[in-house]
Amino acid sequence: QVPLQESGPGLVKPSETLSLTCTVSGGSISDYYWSWIRQPAGKGLEWIGRIDTSGRTNYNPSLKSRVTMSIDTSKRQFSLKLRSVTAADTAVYYCARETDYSNYDWFDPWGQGALVTVSS
Amino acid sequence: DIQMTQSPSSLSASVGDRVTVTCRASQNINNYLNWYQQKPGKAPKLLIYAGSDLQTGVPSRFSGSGSGTDFTLTLSSLQPEDFATYFCQQSYTMPWTFGQGTKVEIK
Numbered sequence: 710q711v712p713l714q715e716s717g718p719g720l721v722k723p724s725e726t727l728s729l730t731c732t733v734s735g736g737s738i739s740d741y742y743w744s745w746i747r748q749p750a751g752k753g754l755e756w757i758g759r760i761d762t763s764g765r766t767n768y769n770p771s772l773k774s775r776v777t778m779s780i781d782t783s784k785r786q787f788s789l790k791l792r793s794v795t796a797a798d799t800a801v802y803y804c805a806r807e808t809d810y811s812n813y814d815w816f817d818p819w820g821q822g823a824l825v826t827v828s829s
Numbered sequence: 830d831i832q833m834t835q836s837p838s839s840l841s842a843s844v845g846d847r848v849t850v851t852c853r854a855s856q857n858i859n860n861y862l863n864w865y866q867q868k869p870g871k872a873p874k875l876l877i878y879a880g881s882d883l884q885t886g887v888p889s890r891f892s893g894s895g896s897g898t899d900f901t902l903t904l905s906s907l908q909p910e911d912f913a914t915y916f917c918q919q920s921y922t923m924p925w926t927f928g929q930g931t932k933v934e935i936k
Contacts, residue, residue: 769924814925818875820872822872
């Protein structure tokens with residue numbers, strides 16, 4: 710098992726920055742990508758982006774201008790920052806391990822999710 | 830972006846039924862297709878990757894098929910614990926994208 714746990718403020722004001730951290734409790738942190746995915750209430754899933762242990766990132770173009778991801782392998786943590794949030798950014802945010810095997814990628818496991826509400 | 834369209838959006842079925850969920854990609858994605866199960870208030874769980882490979886620990890009543898643009902998730906005999914929402918996801922080209930989900934409900 711490789712439990713993942715999201716942490717961070719559950720309430721963010723409009724125009725401010727959403728910050729979340731994911732802690733990886735077990736297994737190797739190397740040789741994988743580490744992704745963020747979000748899900749507005751009652752809606753589908755949106756991939757935000759990913760980072761590897763070298764710090765290389767790939768972001769969803771729809772969010773790229775507002776997203777920064779970072780990783781601290783010594784703490785076994787990776788982080789998400791989303792700037793200039795609006796109510797449309799209210800969602801459950803999941804962190805997940807992304808496996809890339811022969812160019813096939815999948816997410817497993819996932820964290821339990823963190824609800825972030827954007828409201829004044 | 831590659832659009833993933835699932836059908837139906839929801840379905841009602843009984844325990845023991847054979848259930849099929851369809852996912853269509855807006856362009857050819859070969860077999861770069863994954864399926865996830867999500868129960869209310871829980872994170873998605875990987876069921877199938879690379880179109881048809883069963884994730885370790887997932888019951889064999891789940892199966893995936895398809896290639897190109899059309900894919901199918903089949904539950905051969907629906908069990909009480911299978912009532913959930915199912916999502917497909919393409920990993921052919923970034924940004925990775927998901928289908929809108931298919932909710933399997935109890936008839």
